Amino acid sequence: MTLLVLADHDGQRLDPASRSVLSAARQIGGDIHLLVAGSGVEAVAREGAACAGVSQVLWADAPHLRDREAANLAAQVLALAPAYTHILAPASSCGRDCMPRVAAQLDVEQISGIVAVHGPDTFTRPIYAGNVLATVQSRDPVKVITVRCPAFPPVGEGGAAPVEAIPAVPDLGLSRVLERRLDDSGRPDLGRARVVVSGGRGLGSRENFQALLQPLAQRLGAALGATRAAVDAGYAPNDWQVGQTGRIVAPELYLAIGLSGAIQHLAGMSDARVIVAINKDPEAPIFQVADYGLVADLNQALPELLAALG
Amino acid sequence: MKVLVPVKRVVDYNIRVRVKADGSAVDLADLRMSLNPFDEIALEAALRLKEGGLAGEVLAVSCGPAACQETLRTALAMGADRALLVETDVELQPLAVARVLHAVCAREAPGLVLCGKQAIDDDAGQTGQMLAALLGWPQATCVSELQLVEGRIRATREIDGGQEILETRLPAVVTADLRLNEPRYTSLPNIIKARKKPLDSTCPAALGVAVAPRLQILGVSEPARRRAGVKVQDVAELLEKLRQEAGVLQ
Numbered sequence: 280m281t282l283l284v285l286a287d288h289d290g291q292r293l294d295p296a297s298r299s300v301l302s303a304a305r306q307i308g309g310d311i312h313l314l315v316a317g318s319g320v321e322a323v324a325r326e327g328a329a330c331a332g333v334s335q336v337l338w339a340d341a342p343h344l345r346d347r348e349a350a351n352l353a354a355q356v357l358a359l360a361p362a363y364t365h366i367l368a369p370a371s372s373c374g375r376d377c378m379p380r381v382a383a384q385l386d387v388e389q390i391s392g393i394v395a396v397h398g399p400d401t402f403t404r405p406i407y408a409g410n411v412l413a414t415v416q417s418r419d420p421v422k423v424i425t426v427r428c429p430a431f432p433p434v435g436e437g438g439a440a441p442v443e444a445i446p447a448v449p450d451l452g453l454s455r456v457l458e459r460r461l462d463d464s465g466r467p468d469l470g471r472a473r474v475v476v477s478g479g480r481g482l483g484s485r486e487n488f489q490a491l492l493q494p495l496a497q498r499l500g501a502a503l504g505a506t507r508a509a510v511d512a513g514y515a516p517n518d519w520q521v522g523q524t525g526r527i528v529a530p531e532l533y534l535a536i537g538l539s540g541a542i543q544h545l546a547g548m549s550d551a552r553v554i555v556a557i558n559k560d561p562e563a564p565i566f567q568v569a570d571y572g573l574v575a576d577l578n579q580a581l582p583e584l585l586a587a588l589g
Numbered sequence: 590m591k592v593l594v595p596v597k598r599v600v601d602y603n604i605r606v607r608v609k610a611d612g613s614a615v616d617l618a619d620l621r622m623s624l625n626p627f628d629e630i631a632l633e634a635a636l637r638l639k640e641g642g643l644a645g646e647v648l649a650v651s652c653g654p655a656a657c658q659e660t661l662r663t664a665l666a667m668g669a670d671r672a673l674l675v676e677t678d679v680e681l682q683p684l685a686v687a688r689v690l691h692a693v694c695a696r697e698a699p700g701l702v703l704c705g706k707q708a709i710d711d712d713a714g715q716t717g718q719m720l721a722a723l724l725g726w727p728q729a730t731c732v733s734e735l736q737l738v739e740g741r742i743r744a745t746r747e748i749d750g751g752q753e754i755l756e757t758r759l760p761a762v763v764t765a766d767l768r769l770n771e772p773r774y775t776s777l778p779n780i781i782k783a784r785k786k787p788l789d790s791t792c793p794a795a796l797g798v799a800v801a802p803r804l805q806i807l808g809v810s811e812p813a814r815r816r817a818g819v820k821v822q823d824v825a826e827l828l829e830k831l832r833q834e835a836g837v838l839q
Contacts, residue, residue: 348755349718349728372748376730379683379718388684388803391713401807406711407606411615414807453727454757457743461751468750474837499838507767517733517768518751523712524627524767526749532837542605549815553835555827561820570818570835573827583824588838 280309285368296369298433306396318345331437341447346456353380370425387419394430408523409546429529477504481537522547540565590700592635597625598660627705631765633772665783666775674790685800687719692796706764717764727757
């Protein structure tokens with residue numbers, strides 16, 4: 280078996296999510312090749328070559344691959360596809376955008392968001408907002424897979440794979456990215472932060488969200504998250520949403536503040552190692568999944584917490 | 590420009606599903622079913638394009654058992670002009686649906702396909718992208734703002750860590766994210782009017798599409814539930830527990 284992993288990166292660094300995909304690929308077994316496609320991404324290719332378990336890095340470089348637009352990226356993967364039994368990518372916005380195109384053009388069903396590997400063709404994936412785990416077996420000749428990264432420990436260093444420059448596919452010219460607005464707060468990314476501070480509608484206003492959660496996140500080096508209700512109420516931007524239809528996170532510590540614990544939200548954070556809930560309603564469902572619950576008014580508890588942390 | 594909106598019949602989002610005792614499948618008997626919420630948002634977007642004079646006919650298409658007629662009637666009541674059911678009792682997986690829709694597009698020649706970014710049952714999030722690939726069209730997925738400018742689409746996409754503005758050619762496939770719009774409620778007069786709107790039906794074989802599943806579900810289970818931990822009295826006790834017991838803070 281030879282596996283192809285499509286790397287996620289920001290043009291400068293290999294995204295840690297890719298190390299989790301490599302980890303899933305190692306569980307499947309076989310020779311692992313890493314495809315680094317982008318513009319001016321030799322450094323990313325070198326970083327990939329040093330990842331444990333990678334036996335070959337394929338490096339495709341062209342201006343029209345810079346934005347990792349789905350059609351061009353899928354075409355690049357498809358150009359290599361005949362040599363592989365498995366093609367994997369993270370279940371990130373890029374992987375979710377591109378991989379179904381790859382699967383459709385190979386005439387195979389994709390296996391989305393796997394959380395466990397049972398063999399070369401059998402995997403577990405969550406359905407129904409994580410309320411059910413389905414174990415599926417693919418009969419297709421090629422397995423096209425996206426990986427839910429928090430479920431697999433990232434591989435470390437130790438590889439010394441050769442880097443081979445490969446020709447970039449021609450620009451299909453179907454779409455172009457005009458602009459990207461990315462969070463530049465300096466806080467860690469929600470998907471890979473060790474600590475996440477998340478707020479719900481209990482915060483009461485956008486101002487409170489900022490005034491109470493921001494300093495706490497700052498102090499803990501945490502990413503900020505929010506419930507769908509808080510985002511809908513305009514307290515927090517869309518990309519902070521944690522849940523079935525937002526980001527899936529599995530940090531060491533998840534602080535759930537002023538949020539009730541809707542199923543939709545729990546689907547995005549139930550795999551955190553330690554969950555802390557602060558809510559004034561002792562009946563809030565979040566307390567049923569929290570390791571530590573504090574029934575308190577967050578307007579008092581949060582400043583106290585911040586002061587006690589020093 | 591005709592707009593095609595695929596709509597899926599799914600278990601209502603308020604319902605927490607259970608696994609059958611033998612672990613073979615999810616127990617769907619007697620559950621309330623609805624139009625997939627993201628498809629509802631896609632349909633609303635199509636209707637707004639039409640009301641703004643930017644689109645002509647809005648065609649809703651569903652694939653599945655006869656009961657999907659209800660879903661299509663809901664779409665017609667919201668304002669779709671016409672509906673098509675591709676009827677089958679086979680369990681449909683995303684590629685099969687994309688191939689059916691591909692065949693429907695060949696017949697209907699829409700200028701835009703607007704669908705939900707994912708269905709809330711299988712959470713696969715693939716059909717729109719697969720359809721775009723089969724058609725050789727561009728796609729804009731997870732769209733929270735949509736404009737048609739001089740025959741092109743300008744879409745704001747929700748991506749990890751922020752947003753992206755993407756411009757694509759038409760025809761294209763656009764998948765709707767949660768905040769693209771708030772779908773309208775259907776009024777009683779519109780529900781009654783919808784009964785008279787055309788609802789055609791066909792089947793995958795008539796479209797020349799094989800839909801047999803490729804992924805076999807070996808079993809389903811419910812994830813291990815987290816157990817409720819302890820309640821702490823105050824902030825001091827919380828910090829002590831996080832430092833001493835859980836070891837997640839220094």
